[in-house]
Amino acid sequence: MINRFAILAALALLVRTAGAEELRVFAARDFQPALKEITGLFVEQTGFAVNRTSGNSTALAEKIIRGAPADLFFPATESDMQLVVEKGLVDVALKRNVLRLPAAKPVGEEPAPEPTYAAAAVMLQAAHRLQAMAFLEFLVSEPARAVFARHGFALP
DSSP, rough: OOOOOHHHHHHHHHHHHTTOOOOOEEEEEHHHHHHHHHHHHHHHHHHOOOEEEEHHHHHHHHHHHHTTTEEEOOOOOOHHHHHHHHTEEEEEHHHHHEEOOOOOOOOOOOOOOOEEEEEEEEEEEOHHHHHHHHHHHHHTTTHHHHHHTTTEEOOO
């Protein structure tokens, strides 16, 4: 069975060879160590250039709302994602949940801390849509999952 990432990567390669520019990823600072590694792996496997912009996720959401070109958005919280969803800027069909795993282990009889949810999504008007879809699909690959796990994240 052919995996979806391979198909998306092949399609995106056609776009890349036709003169496409680099994939633009806006991500909260929390994701930067993991995304630096993951984008490196993605670039190695696909040859696509990736430009990461990091910062406070609310500020990034506001930049996107004001028209900053972004293909993918990785905010720190679901409420920051909702800011761009409510403006109709996210392709809600191309959204992947990301879990932030709690760093602290329970002490004694304290309940275990709950993971928190964030999401990564392709922007509705992404200029590099196929590459963005390929990147989103790449997140569930074993190498990307391993990187996320080392940095305290998981994909359900």
